[in-house]
Amino acid sequence: MAILSVNINKIATLRNSRGGNVPDLLKVAVDLESFGAQGITIHPRPDERHIKYQDARDLKRIVTTELNIEGNPIDSFIKLVDEVKPAQVTLVPDAPDAITSNAGWDTIKHRDFLTEIVSHFRNQGIRTSIFVDSVIEMVEGAKETGVDRIELYTEDYASHYNKDKEAAIAPYIKAAKKATELGIGINAGHDLSLENLKFFAQQLPDLLEVSIGHALISESLYLGLENVVNMYKARLSS
Numbered sequence: 001m002a003i004l005s006v007n008i009n010k011i012a013t014l015r016n017s018r019g020g021n022v023p024d025l026l027k028v029a030v031d032l033e034s035f036g037a038q039g040i041t042i043h044p045r046p047d048e049r050h051i052k053y054q055d056a057r058d059l060k061r062i063v064t065t066e067l068n069i070e071g072n073p074i075d076s077f078i079k080l081v082d083e084v085k086p087a088q089v090t091l092v093p094d095a096p097d098a099i100t101s102n103a104g105w106d107t108i109k110h111r112d113f114l115t116e117i118v119s120h121f122r123n124q125g126i127r128t129s130i131f132v133d134s135v136i137e138m139v140e141g142a143k144e145t146g147v148d149r150i151e152l153y154t155e156d157y158a159s160h161y162n163k164d165k166e167a168a169i170a171p172y173i174k175a176a177k178k179a180t181e182l183g184i185g186i187n188a189g190h191d192l193s194l195e196n197l198k199f200f201a202q203q204l205p206d207l208l209e210v211s212i213g214h215a216l217i218s219e220s221l222y223l224g225l226e227n228v229v230n231m232y233k234a235r236l237s238s
């Protein structure tokens with residue numbers, strides 16, 4: 001069974017919106033683990049708009065499951081990962097101004113660069129993963145870099161799931177089969193949700209890990225609001 005790594009970027013977004021420490025990112029990470037999360041994922045972006053570099057250092061001290069740091073391996077990111085030494089680093093080709101991740105690596109074009117970065121992190125005992133679209137050539141290219149795993153970028157699956165889930169999953173099944181054949185582990189993430197996760201996991205038997213943030217945090221709000229509204233009303237009743 002694949003493990004669930006919860007991406008807590010959105011908790012940091014909410015915290016940063018007021019400049020204080022509410023919600024407390026570290027408490028959320030500890031609570032998530034106690035509720036059963038099997039990993040914590042963060043994606044510090046260069047502008048630190050949600051996860052700050054210091055959060056990565058602080059989380060390393062308290063996360064007892066698996067810390068996964070995602071990001072574009074620019075110099076400051078490489079230094080941070082070298083210092084924090086998470087269980088896993090996931091390389092994502094984000095433009096600095098991207099609103100969210102919107103593509104996987106071209107592992108053929110960037111093969112030499114990725115090979116160098118993968119070897120740099122692997123030499124420190126950090127598991128490596130490369131974010132890729134579900135395209136056979138990109139999986140084959142990833143293999144050439146010596147990476148441990150790929151993370152399949154699931155936005156396309158998620159956005160087509162309601163229209164035709166069989167068609168939406170088809171390229172992922174092919175990419176996953178290729179990865180298994182080549183001996184690369186398979187992670188997946190982006191826009192996975194309570195609605196589309198089960199089918200995805202059922203169709204990819206070799207799936208090792210999913211990282212989920214945006215939907216999971218949004219669903220937590222939807223599912224928690226009734227309880228909290230009632231708690232507030234109880235405090236207003238005499």
Ligand SMILES: CC(=O)[C@@H](O)[C@H](O)COP(=O)(O)O
Nearest residue numbers: 009043070092100101189190
């Ligand atoms: C790599 C990936 O798929 C992303 O989902 C990312 O980690 C989310 O980043 P944001 O929270 O900044 O949108």
Ligand SMILES: NCC(=O)COP(=O)(O)O
Nearest residue numbers: 007189190191211213214
């Ligand atoms: N790697 C994907 C991730 O960490 C979370 O993506 P999302 O669920 O926030 O879209």
